[in-house]
Amino acid sequence: xxxxxxxxxxxxxxxxxxxxxFSFLGLLGGRDLPEWLTRHLRYVPVAVLPxxxxxxxxxxxxxxxxxxxxxxxxxxxxxxxxALTRSVLSAIFGGMAVLYGVQFVLS
Amino acid sequence: MGRAYWQGFRAGAPFVLVxxxxxxxxxxxxxxxxxxxWQTMAMTVLVIAGASxxxxxxxxxxxxxxxxxxxxxxxVNMRMAMYSASLAPHLxxxxxxxxxLVAYFLVDQSYAVSVAEYEQxxxxxxxxxxxxxxxxxxxxxxxxxxxxxxxxxxGAAIPPEYALDFAVPITFIAIVxxxxxxxxxxxxxxxxxxxxxxxxGLPYNSGLMVAxxxxxxxxAFIDKRMEQAHG
Numbered sequence: 356x357x358x359x360x361x362x363x364x365x366x367x368x369x370x371x372x373x374x375x376x377f378s379f380l381g382l383l384g385g386r387d388l389p390e391w392l393t394r395h396l397r398y399v400p401v402a403v404l405p406x407x408x409x410x411x412x413x414x415x416x417x418x419x420x421x422x423x424x425x426x427x428x429x430x431x432x433x434x435x436x437x438a439l440t441r442s443v444l445s446a447i448f449g450g451m452a453v454l455y456g457v458q459f460v461l462s
Numbered sequence: 463m464g465r466a467y468w469q470g471f472r473a474g475a476p477f478v479l480v481x482x483x484x485x486x487x488x489x490x491x492x493x494x495x496x497x498x499x500w501q502t503m504a505m506t507v508l509v510i511a512g513a514s515x516x517x518x519x520x521x522x523x524x525x526x527x528x529x530x531x532x533x534x535x536x537x538v539n540m541r542m543a544m545y546s547a548s549l550a551p552h553l554x555x556x557x558x559x560x561x562x563l564v565a566y567f568l569v570d571q572s573y574a575v576s577v578a579e580y581e582q583x584x585x586x587x588x589x590x591x592x593x594x595x596x597x598x599x600x601x602x603x604x605x606x607x608x609x610x611x612x613x614x615x616x617g618a619a620i621p622p623e624y625a626l627d628f629a630v631p632i633t634f635i636a637i638v639x640x641x642x643x644x645x646x647x648x649x650x651x652x653x654x655x656x657x658x659x660x661x662x663g664l665p666y667n668s669g670l671m672v673a674x675x676x677x678x679x680x681x682a683f684i685d686k687r688m689e690q691a692h693g
Contacts, residue, residue: 356496360528364518365501367532369508372539377565379546380553388547391682398650398681399540399674400513401641405651406658406673407517407534408634413659416524417627426628433632437639444480446636447487447629454628 425461429454466590470597473575481571481602482609484512487629489613491516494626495523499614506610510569510603513637514538520630526667534667537674545573552580552591560592567599645688650681 379388388396412430414420433450437443485506492502497519509515514535521531545568553564576595580586586594620626642648654677661669 356522356525358501360522360531361497361501362504363528364522364531364535365505365508367528368514368518368535369505371532371536372509372511372514372542373566375536375539376542376546376568377562378543379550380561380565380568381546381558388544393544393547394685395678395682396540396544397685398646398678399537401638401647401650402654402674402677402681403517403534403537403670404513404634404638404654406654406670406677407520408631408638409655409658410662411520411628411631414662415628426631429628429632430635433635434639437636438642441640443636443640444483446639447483447632450632450636451629454632 425454425457428457464590464593466586467593467597467600470575470579470594471600473579473594474571474598475601477571478601478605482605484633485606485609486613486616487633488512488515489610489615490617490620490626491613491630492519492610493614493617494620495519499611502614503607503611507607509535510566510606511539511542512606513634516630516633521667524667530667530671534670537671542568542573545577548577549573549580552584553588553595555588556592564592564595567596567603569599569602571602572598646681646684649684650677653677653680 408430412426413422415423415426418426429450432453433446436449437446440446488506489502492505492515493499497505505515505518517538518531518535521534522528546565549564549568553561556564572595575598576591579594580591638651642651654673657673657676658670661672663669664672
């Protein structure tokens with residue numbers, strides 16, 4: 356990663372995120388968002404994050420793009436624990452535990 | 463400091479358990495990805511939105527263009543426009559400086575506890591509402607910065623065989639999984655995964671933006687249909 360790219364990203368993301376947060380509080384006052392827009396915004400996190408993760412799980416960079424048993428099982432574990440317990444931290448710890456466990460057994 | 467401030471403080475305190483490890487992980491991951499201490503801390507202080515920071519760092523280390531890294535990070539944060547709109551009726555009369563400060567500290571946790579309090583006690587005076595909001599962030603923000611710093615310092619000492627490359631995917635899965643609580647959410651996630659894999663060949667990681675757009679439309683469409691069906 357080159358330094359100019361990193362700093363540009365930091366400032367652009369910082370300023371842009373502030374403007375998103377400031378939008379209605381700062382400039383648009385107490386006006387409501389149109390219903391169709393809130394309906395779409397509600398699905399932004401589940402629309403962006405799974406698509407970002409999928410290639411990282413299916414073609415992990417650390418294995419040279421080869422699907423890998425430990426990483427696939429770790430991903431499934433995190434998904435299951437997160438969906439069942441609704442606890443982000445349990446899902447992270449469970450997933451990492453499976454990743455290290457399977458890697459240890461296979462090594 | 464008044465009563466409202468300490469009420470907010472107590473409401474925000476339990477989130478310390480989430481924010482501290484999350485900040486620690488961001489510090490480690492950003493450092494492993496090649497960011498120096500100043501860059502890691504600047505990002506965590508200026509952006510103060512974990513998921514978008516992980517997303518931007520991941521894309522930059524995949525050699526995506528800056529525009530794609532920023533656009534994806536901002537897309538992850540678009541939900542905060544909803545937060546801003548829903549707090550505006552309660553805090554919109556505060557002076558500009560206060561509103562700017564609220565905007566800076568508007569994160570998932572401060573929003574969740576504050577909006578719950580405002581809806582329960584809508585008649586509380588504005589200074590109480592502001593004090594409650596800032597109280598809720600008092601235990602959260604310093605720990606977010608502090609643990610990112612600890613992670614960034616520790617990250618430099620962690621050897622690569624610990625497979626921390628996979629901490630980012632696991633973290634994203636852990637954030638999304640609890641949100642898969644209804645058919646439209648599950649359908650949106652499914653379209654996002656399928657389209658992003660199918661479009662992985664598009665240049666500059668632009669397949670992700672297309673996939674996210676398709677997924678968002680899918681979620682909203684099914685949501686609307688279900689609402690109509692239930693009249």
